[in-house]
Amino acid sequence: MSRSVNAADLSRTFTREFEVDGDKCLVIHQSEIGDVGCVVWDAAIVLSSYMRTNDFILHDRRNVLEGKRVIELGAGTGVVGIHAAALGAVVVITDLEDFVPLMQKNINCNRAAFSHEITARPLKWGENQQEFLPPPDYLMLADCIYYEESLDPLVLTIKDLCGPKTIVFCCYEERLTDAKIALEMKFHKLIDKYFHVEKIPLERQDVHFRSEDIHILKMRLKK
Template structure:
């Protein structure tokens, strides 16, 4: 998630975002995630899309055990932590200012000797050669498509990370026209289908595969 401070909002629905920590139970583990809205804004709170993504991963519809997984815009790290607990070999990424916060959540919720998860800096579209081209089985993103200015860089990043067999899972709330605009952009290079919808939270989960390049053109 990008580091974008939010103006203080008194709506009751947002009050949970100002809590210093939140608790969940996933993958037979009790998890405690620190939050820091005032310092890091949207990058440092658990959004509903992350929770729904974790619920979907627990359904077992995507094989995680031993799979090479990368999470984009990891924020608090909840999704990546759950993916690791479910057996994935996970790299969770975000921009540099969020890494200390992200690493602290990882250390608080995984065993000290855990080899299943690493934290790494990734600004979309920048320094992508540090990550293997097409080197991941699964790419995860929860609530990462809300800033239109980042769409091209995100697409560039997805195209670099994915092979034709890579599964992309994106969880999001369709709030504005720009959200559907990104899905239209994604469909230019990926096959996209909705695989889960959480009605209570109004969160969609999409699965995408990179389309093969037609070399006859």
């Protein structure tokens, strides 16, 4: 089940720019009108920025994303997946059908930054995830924990898309209403059943784009 959404209005957008590697600049269109996915959320900026840190990107001086398969869930504008593509990954960004045109627009605007394929496709949590197999190397999601009915299908989708080697990065903003606190607790209970979960400490995150109330979880399927 998902909420009814308003599609992004592509005739009325405003942009936000992100520097990658010092030489590439990504331009992300956000829609003035539409549902929550029409704009870039802070958790997406924190996760995108973390991807550029040495803590994430370098292993034995090699770029861990180069040529790796990445799927982003609930991508909205597609900003996280677009960062991963600009850092060398082969990416599929996904969201509800209504957001595919906005994601596609953002892919088209940043073509020069990509060395591998990046596509935008519909994926409704709990539904057609088999079409996205084999499991990706990385599964990314930012600010996707925000309404009760979606929690079970979201966790099911994460679990079903993962293989034994998939690494999930889930970034979310802590919100302090009773309902959101309960939601976050429920999410943790669900993921703890299936995943080993490590929280990336603040000091390993990007020095400029990090926040006490935004968390990055690194998860792997339990055997």
